[in-house]
Amino acid sequence: MPTSALQVARTGLEAQDVRMRVIANNLANVQTTGFKRDRANFATLAYQDTRVAGAASSGETAYATGLNLGTGVSVQSTTQIMTQGTLDQTGNALDLALDGDGYFQVALPGGQLAYTRAGNFTRSAEGTLVTQQGYEVQPAITIPEGAGAMTISPDGTVSVQIEGQAEPAQLGQIQVASFANPAGLRALGDNFLAETAASGAVQLGAGGDAGRGRVRQGMLETSNVNVVEELVDMIECQRAYEVNSKMISAVDEMMRNANQTL
Structure with missing residues (x-):
């Protein structure tokens, strides 16, 4: 005993x-x-x-x-x-947050896709929207040189003002990834998560569509x-x-x- x-x-x-x-x-x-x-x-x-x-x-x-x-x-x-963290206003046009469920999709070296809630993005030397580590946000968004103010709508549509054009030009759309079981995602480090058999296959869509969170420009989600x-x-x-x-x-x-x- x-x-x-x-x-x-x-x-x-x-x-x-x-x-x-x-x-x-x-x-x-x-x-x-x-x-x-x-x-x-x-x-x-x-x-x-x-x-x-x-x-x-x-x-x-x-x-x-x-x-x-x-x-x-x-x-x-x-x-x-x-649970969602607080959305803090930053004023930086490249800072994005998801108001609701979902993840941003990122391409890691080697072609592997990863998912993150951290939207503190920046612009590469080629004008591509990337993470702090230099990984491209997917689908790829390239901001042309000399572009004016950039606007990202709640559904993820990216628009910029081009000199000489009356209407803003659309550069693409940031899609929001969702999973049947987000708790089944595997943590990779550097704020990235990877799809697993337990999480289910990724489902991509516009922000605010089918329960996905809306994209908030100029904000960052804090830790919960x-x-x-x-x-x-x-x-x-x-x-x-x-x-x-x-x-x-x-x-x-x-x-x-x-x-x-x-």
Whole structure:
């Protein structure tokens, strides 16, 4: 029994250590544009059925309850909390935010497509709309040299004023990507996510269409991390870790007393 209790407490320490790492990552990204906080999900490990409920206790009766001993806990998964962050006004025409669900689509080196909520875009030397890392926003938007004021409508249509033309010229449309299960996207780092079998295939459309978020020019979405909530979770996690540590100390003391007595 003491050895089993040590094993259970050990799994508790490992699970709380993982949870603390998730909380630390959330707090580290409190200022990251478009960041979505993560939550650690726990699950019980397999139970040892010492006595099964309903088993015969005598020739005429059966046990009303069983004797099931748990073997600990494990971190089952992490879940991204997809609530929207605050939209901050920046005044920069190349800063974009999605007011609602969806992602911007970006082409990574090698042709892989990635998805992001971070719309702090800029303009490359060739005039192409790119991320801070230099990756092209898809579909590609090229702003001609000497173009005047650029306007991006809520549906993603990009227009610029060309000298000598009365009407603004349309350069293309920024499409918004959506997924059946956004929680199934795989985090790549650098604010990018990748499609997986769990997320479902990407569906592209105009901003505001079929539940997709509208494109807001001159704004950036802040992280949805709430510092107060994360600090409360951190204290709770720390206390849970301490309790599991005390359990190991208590079991060790029990074993020491048993060895001295016997």
